[in-house]
Amino acid sequence: MAGYNEAFRDIPGTTVFDATQSRLGYHLNQFCMSLMKAENRAAFKADERAYLETFPMTPEQRQAVLDRDYNRMIALGGNIYFLAKIGATDGFSFQNLASKMTGMPEDEYKAMMVAGGRPIRGNRSKSDKDS
Amino acid sequence: MATIVGAITTSHIPSIGKAIARNLQQDPYWKPFFDGYPRAQEWLKEVRPDVVVAFYNDHGLNYFLDALPTFGVGAAPEYRNADEGWGIPTLAPILGHQDLSWHVIEGLVDADFDVTTCQQMLVDHAVSLPFALLWPDAEAWPVRLVPITINTLQYPFPSPARCLGLGQAVGRAIESFDEDLRVVVFGTGGLSHQLDGTRAGHINKPFDLMCMEKLVDDPQALARYSALDLVREAGAQGFELVNWIAARGALTGAVSQVHSNYHIPISNTAAGLMVLENRPAAMARAA
Structure with missing residues (x-):
């Protein structure tokens, strides 16, 4: 494998x-x-x-x-x-780590989560960006 | 004979422990999450379980990469919680039920689930937080514990279908235990979340809600997914859904939903809670 x-x-x-x-x-x-x-x-x-x-x-x-x-x-x-x-x-909180990994300022990352999280559209798979 | 009265499935996000320690239950961020639990606490008072059989994934408190079982079953006299480095207060030890543990282990190996037996075992936040959420005022835990771990740390992961089968075999073993015990099954973890990499923060509400619906009446639909499907849809750590699937598998009778709650976000995670009642087949026949 x-x-x-x-x-x-x-x-x-x-x-x-x-x-x-x-x-x-x-x-x-x-x-x-x-x-x-x-x-x-x-x-x-x-x-x-x-x-x-x-x-x-x-x-x-x-x-x-x-x-x-x-x-x-x-x-x-x-x-x-x-x-x-x-x-x-x-x-640091886990959200601080996550914001570092995603390259987003922590407040921006937190706001994204409160707004429902990272959108699934375009993030589900590379081959099907529209799903 | 032992009777499985139902199941509770719940998220186990570490920051919940900090929120409890700081009494943030009524804080606007936390309230929609904590407000889900009183109904589950009431239900536990109604069904009066003697034992909890908990499916969860250890995050590196009891196991490390030196020896990591795919499925592990505790058979210890008691289970201690310990410092995981998160700064969460540790919980009082939970007593085990060794006779039931060994009966479950024997039943599982008989059913070709060759599990690892743990006569000493630490339980991490995946057990301690559900206990703290469900018995917030307990001076002593009102139940004994049989912990069952599923590897969601290092690939290869067991398939969701195998986890459903594990749960079914556990359910059959419990129901053949020759003591009048009332058993509640826990499945902890999830729902959709990804903690690592540039995709951290991944949440999939439609998928989570579909899973919660299917869990009641059609767990086979969830067992058809592969690990790849679950990571794509629910995020890298959303694979923890298999703990819910295993818990549902242990309910062998007629299943109905008593309660559910779903809230985005707690930290990086979509938090879910379900209370499922199990009407054992034998009771249904007698009625």
């Missing part, structure tokens, strides 16, 4: 967490999981670089964490359920 992302490529703006992503992101996600403990959150906040060095992640993954570049973290194997723990450690 070529990976689920091949099968899902018709869905815009979406990376599914398949075997390829899971293998790539194992240690990145393990770092995120460590943030479930208050003492680890404190250690990470005290010295982010030093804390990240304790996990066998790639330099690109460490940089993406330091940059809080969530789309890059996803591309490098991060799973959103785990990545969200970074945002929570920073004291």
Whole structure:
């Protein structure tokens, strides 16, 4: 199997967490999981670089964490359920993370959600933009 | 014999926990969501369940990528909630019903669902928030718990049809349990939402409303979807609908809707709630 992302490529703006992503992101996600403990959150906040060095992640993954570049973290194997723990450690709401990933100012993103969410038309699939 | 009195399906968005902690139930943003729950709370008082069998997806509290079961069943004496890093207050432990857990596990493996058995298990917000929403004033939980997890974290995901079958097998197992227990089934998660990538914020109200309608009388219609269909229509995390499908599968009698609520948005998600009553086939025959 070529990976689920091949099968899902018709869905815009979406990376599914398949075997390829899971293998790539194992240690990145393990770092995120460590943030479930208050003492680890404190250690990470005290010295982010030093804390990240304790996990066998790639330099690109460490940089993406330091940059809080969530789309890059996803591309490098991060799973959103785990990545969200970074945002929570920073004291941000999930909507703040979502606004970062979508490149929208947070108030604009929140207003879109209150107005009913991202419209389905044109966002359901790439091949059928009119549905 | 054990009787399945019905099911409750509800969203489990983490920010609900913060709203409860801050008493925001009457806040204009939250009110349309929280106003859905009193009817479900009343119904639980009417049907007086002894046990909740809950279908949900763990988000990385009990499982990690080192060992991730497609289907897992708890058989623990009690289930603790723990810090997931979200800043949500943790809930009091919920007692298990080990005899029923093992009976369900045996029934599932007999039916070729080769589940993972968990004699120690933490339950995350997908269990704790529905409990907090449905028994807001409980000093002690009035029910015991049998938790059942469905993998919606790492592909391959089980198909919606397989999840419906899982629920049906759980329903048959519960009904063959030789103790007079009243059981309510939970299915938590959903409805449409996508948390990740540039498509975050995806919501599909017509699809959600169709799913809520079909869930009552025609769950087979929902079981026909593939994972790809659900991600396209309901968003990457909208796949959590399978927990609702499994819960509905466990209702083997005549099913009717008692209550429903639907509200957009809570955080990034379309929030749904349904209360379904199950009239077991044996009772219907006797009537």
